[in-house]
Amino acid sequence: MFHRIYAIAKKEFRQLKRDTRMLFIVFFFPVVLLAIFGYAINFDVKHIKVAVYDQDKSDYTREYLNGLVSSEYFDIVTHIDSDDEIKRLLDEKIVQAVIVFPNDLSRRLNNNEEVKVQYLVDGVDGNTANVIVNYVNAATYSYSLKLTKEYLAVKGKEIYVPINLEPRFWFNPELESTKFLIPGLMGMILIITAVISVSLSIVREKERGTIEQINVSPLSSLELIIGKTAPYIMISLINAAIVLLAGYLLFGIVIKGDIFLLLFSTLIFLFAALGLGIFISSIADSQQVAFQAANVTSLLPSLILSGFIFPIESMPAVIQWVTNITPAKFYIVSLRAILLRGVGISAFWEQLIYLMIFGVIFISLAALVDRKAKAA
Amino acid sequence: MDIQMNSIEVKDLTKQFGSFTAVDKVSFTVKQGEIFGFLGANGAGKSTTIRMLIGILEPTSGDALVGGYSIMKQPDKVKTQIGYMSQKFSLYNDLTVEENIRFFAGVYGLTGKKYEERKKWVLKVANLEGKEKLLTNSLPGGIKQRLALGTAVIHEPKIVFLDEPTSGVDPVSRRNFWDLINDLSAGGTTVLVTTHYLDEAEFCNDIILINAGRLIAQGNAKALKTNYIKNTILEIESDRVVDSMGILEKEDWVGETSIFGNSIHIILNDNAKGEADVRDILTTKNSINVHRVDKIVPTLEDVFIHLLEKDKTNVS
Structure with a gap:
């Protein structure tokens, strides 16, 4: 089993190495996003x-x-x-x-x-x-x-002010919006690269017909999925590290919480994101469709509905309910808890469970679509 | 070990897409080590049948044993027995020759010495020794095809399915490709190949012809020519080919007519008729100059046109 997964993963890396468009999406895109959101979008009103x-x-x-x-x-x-x-x-x-x-x-x-x-x-x-x-x-x-x-x-008198307000802001004492944005940004970058790269890499094989050759081999669906996603999980983790490092160097954000908890939550989030990517690849027949679908389902909701920029609490009830469609929402809650507040898993374990359910639902849906295609 | 085993046994295989029946109760057997030709027009159901046999499409009903395993009950076991190459190139164009070989070897679990040995063999049959680092995309079509076949059988399967492997390839490359198929067959591999080149069908030990999802003829090339057309076939060369055909078509004793270059083939409904009758109609009654009229052995093309025409009237 292992050598088959290894063969797939290695092939995937080799193809990625020659695919400049994909390399751009996977490595350059996150840096651009980080620069734009980190510097350009500044909600602090000054001057x-x-x-x-x-x-x-x-x-x-x-x-x-x-x-x-x-x-x-x-x-x-x-x-x-x-x-x-x-x-x-x-x-x-x-x-x-x-x-x-x-x-x-x-x-x-x-x-x-x-x-x-x-x-x-x-x-x-x-x-x-x-x-x-x-x-x-x-x-x-x-x-x-x-x-x-x-x-x-x-008049020879002194003023007496009975109540004096003395606010102290915890976790982000200077109320800098970048501190609030970085976790959301990390969630968004990870979901985009994961969903787009995985769905494109699978759909490309459908489009070019190479998937047939894999389908007739003794390779199981599980081996195929692990072999195909493993390289992108690694790349996503590298991306996460880049965002964290840039967050520290450019915006002075330190990880207050446990780094292993961070890794663990990130892996669970990637599982959910890859589930979505695999589902998209099961319904899309061309790379173009897959790219659009990946964009619409990952970028937009994670930008608008995840609480990344706009607070979910101030949305109308119906929209609040709709926000559940993006796994980024749950990851961002966890990330803010780990990065800014430094709290333990007890503060956000529900989020991780939701992410797992999300991943399982989408992988099952993909399996269902695949099953139907075979029997059609 | 003289017993001829059946590599593939297909029984009442049927596939329906909604109300459309793509493959309709097809049954045939393929003997071990033979080259089995699977013929039919585009859309006749060839690819659908093959996709069921290799386990990537579920039959609606019926079953088949491939390498001794049922495609309904043990599709995973079937996959360990077969190799497959489709009309689309199944290689990764963005990988090098060696990387493609390595990938398929990895998928089939070939390692170490065995891998080196098979890699050498694939490179040899594809004529790519010393060119391992070339990107597959840059290879000419014929070479790519041989490389695709080489990688499809890198794990030395007992049975190999080739779905229109030579479509769009020049005649010399096709010839070379068939040499490779013959070598595989000589080595004991069963080869099931679909094609619509009738000259290729002549190389097959056994042939089946399907039309509109139904099997309409089977046997070797010789048997097909003698068993399916009992009527006499005449080849006629005349001054006005198209007019001649139009005139002959109207006669009761003339069956199907078809044009082959500058001559016409007619199949007689009445074997008692012959050259004299043709000349009588064309030259005497219509004053068309007839150069020659020969009784010929039917070609596979005659047979298939005859069978397809007959099938068309049966269907309607």
Whole structure:
């Protein structure tokens, strides 16, 4: 049995070595994805461009603005002198927000009256707009508090703030989105390379007719599947290692949990992904169809439905239910648990069981399709 | 050990795809070491029959013993007895000659000395000694075919199935390929080969002809020519071949007519008729100049056209 599996696996490696298209998918694709998602997709909102329409031009406004730009969140791009310019700046997306100080600001403050500072925020990107308003709120509150303290100090009193909020973020203290993205990215890269490579390698034999020669040999389906998938499991593990290494070197992500648990979970995930790949190869007759099917069933769901980027908890109930079609969802939960939280298997064993069920279902379906084709 | 064993015994083998019957109760036997020709038009059911015999398609009913094992009950055992080469090249074009040989040897569990010995043999029959590192893709068709056959029998199976092995190959390569088939047969291997080249059928010890899934003739080439056409066949050369055929077709005593180059073959319904009657109709009544009229031994082509025509009227 072993030498037959070995013969298949070795042949597979030799073909892969000469197949530049496949080599590209298997090795270059993950690197590109990693670079794109790691660097380009950055959900951290920083260096927001603002314009200032300061009609007061006082020490107050200067101090307020200093407070705002001392963080790295805001960059003052320009100062303007008229209402008309506000519209142009926002229309042409030169700035994301405009601050308008009224001309009676210092007079009112000196009279201990309330002042309204206007913020005009580009609301097209709702997420960013929200973040901007939150930052502004915090900055305004803190300057306001300072003014209150000064006012009370003049009256010989001290301010008393009963409850002070002190948030601490665990597992990702700086709330960096890359830390959150890397496990998802790893899941996505693994499922794409595994599903595409395995389904293509089997369908190619169907397309070229070489599968017939294997079918008439004493090789069993199990030997064929092990021999065909073993090389891709190895390659997928290498891919996983590349992503982890890049995650460490580029984004400073260290594996907090047990590395063997990580290997174990990854193998179970690959089992599920290869099951899907084998199923696709059983229904597809050409490499083109297989490639499309592999793409649609692995890339899209793992990008959109796996919780990789969009949190599953905030999806409508029906869509939440649909998310179960992608094994990446369950792997990503496990990965985040191991990589970021460093917890043991007790936190995510259900995920691994689901992955196994997923793999078994798809391999059984493939066997069923194969059986039917033979008896048809 | 003079007892002639049957390598393949097919009994009422039937395959239906939905309501379409591709193979209809076909029975035949193939003796050990013979070259068995399996003839029929495209779509007649040749490939379907072979695919059932090699265990990759399940029969709807009937059974066959291949190398002594039932294709219904022991398909896995059948696979240990056979080699198979299909009309599509079954080699990996992106592997080298040696890598292909190594792969098939590995699948059949050949190792060490045995492997070296068989590799040498395959390289020799494919005429590829010293060219082991060439990519299979770069080989000419005829050589590829011999390499495919070599790898298909690398494990020295008792029976080898060749499904239209010579389609699309030049005549010289076909000739060389048949020498190889003869060598295998001489070495005791049973060869079942499908073809639609009738000259190749002449090389076979036994032949069966199937049409629309049904077996319509069997025997060796000589028996087919004598047993299936009892009627006289005349070969006629005249000035106006097509007109002559049209005129003769209308006569009651003329059966099938067909054109062979610049002559016509007619099969007589009435063996009492002959050259005089032909000349009477063509020259006397229609003033067509007749060069010669000869009574001939039927070719396999005559036989098959006759049988297929007869079968067509039976079916409809």
